[in-house]
Amino acid sequence: MSRAGKALVIGAAVAVLGGAGTVYAYAGGWVLTDNTAKLTARVARMPRGVEPSVAKQSGQAVVSWSSQEITPGVRMDRYVVTAHSVSDPPRPDVAHAMAAAGGTTETITFPTAEVAGGEWRWTVTPRYREWTGEESTLSRRLVFPAAPVARAAASTTAPIAESTPLPTTSATATATTSPSNEPSNEPSNEPSSGTTESDVTTPPAAEPSPVTPAPATSVSTVPAPPQS
Amino acid sequence: MSKSWWTTVAVVLTLATIALSVVSASSRRPEAETLVLVGGTGDHNSTVQFELRGKPVHGLYPGAVRQMRITVDNPFGFGLQVQDLTAEVSSSDRQGCPANSQNLEVRRYDGVLPVTIAASGRTELDGSIPVAMPVGATEKCAGARFTLSISGAGRRVDR
Numbered sequence: 059m060s061r062a063g064k065a066l067v068i069g070a071a072v073a074v075l076g077g078a079g080t081v082y083a084y085a086g087g088w089v090l091t092d093n094t095a096k097l098t099a100r101v102a103r104m105p106r107g108v109e110p111s112v113a114k115q116s117g118q119a120v121v122s123w124s125s126q127e128i129t130p131g132v133r134m135d136r137y138v139v140t141a142h143s144v145s146d147p148p149r150p151d152v153a154h155a156m157a158a159a160g161g162t163t164e165t166i167t168f169p170t171a172e173v174a175g176g177e178w179r180w181t182v183t184p185r186y187r188e189w190t191g192e193e194s195t196l197s198r199r200l201v202f203p204a205a206p207v208a209r210a211a212a213s214t215t216a217p218i219a220e221s222t223p224l225p226t227t228s229a230t231a232t233a234t235t236s237p238s239n240e241p242s243n244e245p246s247n248e249p250s251s252g253t254t255e256s257d258v259t260t261p262p263a264a265e266p267s268p269v270t271p272a273p274a275t276s277v278s279t280v281p282a283p284p285q286s
Numbered sequence: 287m288s289k290s291w292w293t294t295v296a297v298v299l300t301l302a303t304i305a306l307s308v309v310s311a312s313s314r315r316p317e318a319e320t321l322v323l324v325g326g327t328g329d330h331n332s333t334v335q336f337e338l339r340g341k342p343v344h345g346l347y348p349g350a351v352r353q354m355r356i357t358v359d360n361p362f363g364f365g366l367q368v369q370d371l372t373a374e375v376s377s378s379d380r381q382g383c384p385a386n387s388q389n390l391e392v393r394r395y396d397g398v399l400p401v402t403i404a405a406s407g408r409t410e411l412d413g414s415i416p417v418a419m420p421v422g423a424t425e426k427c428a429g430a431r432f433t434l435s436i437s438g439a440g441r442r443v444d445r
Contacts, residue, residue, distance in 0.1 A: 067295060068295075071295075071298065071299055094435040094436060094437045095337070095338040095339065095340065095435070095436040095437070096376070096433050096434070096435060096436075097340040097341075097342055097343075097354065097373075097433070097434045097436060098342045098343070098431055098432065098433055098434070099342065099343040099344075099346060099352070099354075099375075099390065099417050099431070099432040099433075099434055100342065100343065100344045100345070100346065100430075100431050100432075101346045101347065101383075101419065101427050101428060101429060101430045101431070101432070102344075102345050102346060102347045102428070102429070103428050103429040104425075104428045104429075128347045129345035129347055129350075130345070132347060132350075186347060186348065187347075187348040187349065187421055188348070188422070188425060189347075189348065189425045189428055190425065
């Protein structure tokens with residue numbers, strides 16, 4: 059047989075073996091492709107904070123809002139509530155981070171010491187674990203007359219009471235989260251002049267004048283001054 | 287050419303034929319074949335595929351675990367025994383939220399395997415593939431959409 063004939067025979071044998079392997083593979087053997095099934099998993103969005111309702115209560119600011127969920131049935135675990143000063147001149151913002159109480163409504167109280175003598179609007183920022191939502195729109199404005207610094211200090215026998223600064227570290231002590239603590243005993247339409255309440259005896263410059271004294275009974279860091 | 291050469295060629299061809307016969311016979315024997323198949327679009331042009339379908343997972347958040355249910359479509363005229371299912375995170379639509387185990391974890395199939403799917407049948411598996419978002423997932427993942435790739439391995443059965 060010629061060389062060409064031999065090559066033909068060998069080629070035929072190789073073709074037969076290769077073809078048989080392919081047939082075997084597709085007849086039920088191994089089949090591999092990269093055409094895997096694709097599915098999606100969506101992550102919840104962090105909601106924007108809810109604009110809080112605000113009310114004055116015995117010289118304090120009570121801020122309330124509806125609790126929020128990251129997904130149905132899973133509520134935010136924390137909120138950051140910020141008091142934005144709209145006074146002129148403005149004062150530093152006051153922010154409180156608080157754990158959610160778990161109810162349908164969240165409430166936090168800004169003590170007199172923090173809000174007295176200023177005009178404020180509030181925002182709420184929801185948080186879940188390390189995630190933070192968008193800050194809410196500003197609440198309506200509340201105006202607070204200045205706090206009774208001198209009388210409060212004098213009642214603790216401090217001879218230099220008038221120079222004693224207002225307590226400013228009551229954030230955690232006054233952060234209340236009871237869902238049932240709705241501010242309902244205050245008028246919902248506070249006048250911008252803030253003349254319905256006052257704890258002030260020695261107001262700082264450029265602050266409104268005191269009117270009717272009323273002790274801040276729920277502020278632990280500011281004892282109610284005795285009436286003179 | 288010598289006779290011995292032709293003898294060698296003849297022997298090789300004979301052995302090849304015998305081998306082919308054995309292979310062909312074994313390929314028709316039920317329970318002896320393993321199909322490593324993938325879920326997909328069901329393109330039957332050149333490869334054999336069974337189809338895996340999953341219900342999309344929604345509402346993930348840090349610390350959440352969602353169960354992804356899987357349905358298997360068997361387009362064949364023979365039974366299919368699904369022996370293994372695997373899944374992985376393949377991509378994310380957010381640049382700041384990479385598709386890795388720090389942001390989304392796809393665990394092993396949680397259920398009893400193997401499961402037999404009847405010929406030309408469709409079965410939603412009793413088990414599921416847990417999809418978990420770690421507590422420390424980056425905030426950039428809020429609102430993201432992950433793509434998961436699922437594949438399976440099965441064996442032909444003849445029942």
